[in-house]
Amino acid sequence: MFAKKAAGALLLASLLVPSIGHAQPVVQTKSAVQPADMILQNGAVYTVDRNRNWAEAVAVKGDTIVYVGTNEGAKAYAGAQTKVVDVKGKMVLPGFIDSHTHASKTTGMIYTVDLFELGSIEEYVKAVKEFVKKYPEETAIQGRGWTNSAATGIGPRKEALDEVSKDIPIALTSDDGHSLWVNSKALEVAGITKSTPNPDGGLIERDPATGEASGTLREKAMDLVLKKIPGLSVEQYMNGILEYQKLAAERGVTTARDPDMLRYPNVLEAYKQLSEEDKLTVRFRNAITADPAKGPEQVKEFIKLREENKGPHFQINAVKIFMDGVVEGATGYLEEPYKHKHTRGQLIWDPEVYNETAAAVDKAGFQLHVHSIGDAATRITLDGFEYAEKKNGQRDARPSIVHLQLFNPKDMERFKKLGVIGIPQPYWFLKEPGFFEEIEVPYLGRERAEEEYPMKSMINAGIVMASGSDYIVTQEFNPLHGIQQGITRIEEGKTDPKDIANPDERATLADMIASFTIDGAYANFVEDITGSIEVGKKADLVVLDKNLFAIPATEIKKTNILWTLFEGKEVYRNEAFK
Structure with missing residues (x-):
């Protein structure tokens, strides 16, 4: 009994996030000072810049951050019309970035x-x-x-x-x-x-x-x-995307990638209309889904669609490829067979067709965004990235692999060498009741099931990991939930170390915040405009009611979003934030 209590106490201690005192606030300013439209002062501003600096105040003019630093320094930006907001010591973060979310599928939650x-x-x-x-x-x-x-x-x-x-x-x-x-x-x-x-x-x-x-x-x-039954209309998809934006604002999400363009009729047109009507309050950098039956020839159409959709808040900059399926359907493609079926799963693309398509996508300047669950699928995915680089030459391609449920460590070095970005879903990092013991263990065997979802080892290897929710698969896509789960990797309320999912892969709080901010920005080619609180970037800001560095990791989910700004405009305000 004592041993169990001691183990539980050690677990809880390991989940406590160390409190970080504010370092000397960073000061960023422009040479010519003009009155700001808004100043946030008295904040615990975690900038997530390169040096992970803290600040007290942020000044915003229009849609842009013009000052980051001390309260005293911010006074120079206060004019007669400047709105000064006292955040009363609350934590301020960059707007969150969801690097893989099916925003448009909110439509189905309304109409089906x-x-x-x-x-x-x-x-x-x-x-x-x-x-x-x-x-x-x-x-x-x-x-x-x-x-x-x-x-x-x-x-x-x-x-x-x-x-x-x-x-x-x-x-x-x-x-x-x-x-x-x-x-x-x-x-x-x-x-x-x-x-x-x-x-x-x-x-x-x-x-x-x-x-x-x-x-x-x-x-x-x-x-x-x-393909034989009626789909949803453009208007319905527009309503669904607008509803997603409300949910996103409540959760502090200001940038997202929806990877389902063309897979479902009318989705692309819905985004296009909302963009033209200036109704988007999330910065979407979306992906077109490639058809394995069409190969590299389809890239010509992708280029045309990219050129037609270049709004500031809606762009197509990536091509999505489904390399395999999922473990629960026994369609994730594995190096070793499933235990219950003695098959290796389902490889959706012919490797040669995939290689040529990947090369064509890369040559056209698109980012590759590949769904890969199984270790064998990931190896084949990397083969395609390598083939594209050899055929086209090196460039700042930033190919990404989504999910990475099973991963062969032997591929780590090649992953890094090719500059591949991992897009994990930390919300899934737990031994989920009704799923882990009932599906994953019987299908994979306990050894493989216990080694799922590497993250910390990949971060330690220098690989950029940009978190995504895979909403609507993940119903609650609040990044604060993902941050907590990435640190604890255990079901909420449990304390037995045996219940931690692959405990060596627990990430730090700083890792997890970066994965939902600056690393997400890098993964989506928007690090020059968002992802950190720095002068010259868009004023995508989130105010929290607690400092995440001053509370146990097990309390992060309970933290409330108080205020969300997208490009300097309020898109959400909690009634508790006066």
């Missing part, structure tokens, strides 16, 4: 069946029945949020949804976005029969007794149905 808070087949079916009753005129039903742990193996069956309707197609995307649960009508509309082969990069789950499609489609097989 929301299954995220449910957990069983029975609950899912009930929710769909209620939706059909509420919207009887719908000619197809879509939704999202069912979890693979509710139906392991071949996934949920079509018969359960046939109880809702056999007359209209029903297509429900899993919470991770890599599987589709459909009814018999959806299979019929898509022309999927017993003899339909698996498409390249996809898997049709089948009844083990009959060989018939059982009702779950994985990866590229999802498109067989999704």
Whole structure:
């Protein structure tokens, strides 16, 4: 008993973030002093600049920071019309950056069946029945949020949804976005029969007794149905993006990358219209999703779309590639087989086609942004980056790999040499109840499951790690949650060291803040305008009610965002901030 208590105490002690006294505040100023529009004073301003300096005051003129330094120094910027805000010792940070978030999928949370808070087949079916009753005129039903742990193996069956309707197609995307649960009508509309082969990069789950499609489609097989049923409109996507912006402002997010342009009809047009109407309050640097069936030829169209979308708040600067699937669908591509299926998973791209596409994307000046879950998929991804560099020559390409659930340490040096940026989701760094023991351990084996999601070792190796939420997969995308999870790597409320997920990979508070600010800016090619509180950068600022360096890491999630500024304009104010 004493040993357990002692271990728990040691764990809690290890999670305490050391309090950092303010160093002599940095002073940054311009030679010609003009009155500022606004001054924030009496703050604990953590600038996240190169030297991780602290300051007391920030002056803003228009959309730009013109002074960072002491309260005394800020007085020179005070004019008759200057608004002076006393932040009363509260912490001030740069606006947060979410380097991988499906902002536009907020649309689905509004206009389709929301299954995220449910957990069983029975609950899912009930929710769909209620939706059909509420919207009887719908000619197809879509939704999202069912979890693979509710139906392991071949996934949920079509018969359960046939109880809702056999007359209209029903297509429900899993919470991770890599599987589709459909009814018999959806299979019929898509022309999927017993003899339909698996498409390249996809898997049709089948009844083990009959060989018939059982009702779950994985990866590229999802498109067989999704391309045959009505999608959401431009107006609906616009409303969804606007709703995301409200949520983002409440969470202090001012810059984001949405990687789903072209994968879903009307998303690109929705962003374009919002940009033209000057309604964007998040700086989006988005990615176009490449089609593995089209290869390098599609890059010509990507260039055209990039040229057509060059607004200050919406640009396309990257190309997204799905290299593999996910562990829970047994489609993440592994070096060693899964324990329960004895297959290595699903490689979505032919390696040769991928290499040539990667080279074409790189030559066109796009950043590569690759989804890779399995260690084998990451190795193939790196091969493509290396091929592109050899073919095109070295440049400031900053290719990125998203997720990195399983990673072979032998690839660390090549990762760094190629200048690859890691885009982890620290929200997932825990032994999640109902998932870790029920899926990851049986599918991967305990040894591999215990070695997931390296982060600290990659930071120590000099690799830039820029965190993303993968919202809507991660429902609560508040960066403060991600920061805490990256430090603790344990389920909230637990203290037993055995419950820490891969404890050697716990990052520091400074690491985690950087991953959501300056490193995120670097990952998205916006470090010259945001990511730190420095003179000349945009006034993307967040005020917190607690100094993160003065509280235990286990309390970070409970910290409140009080005020969010995007380019000097207020986009969110907590009622507690007077």
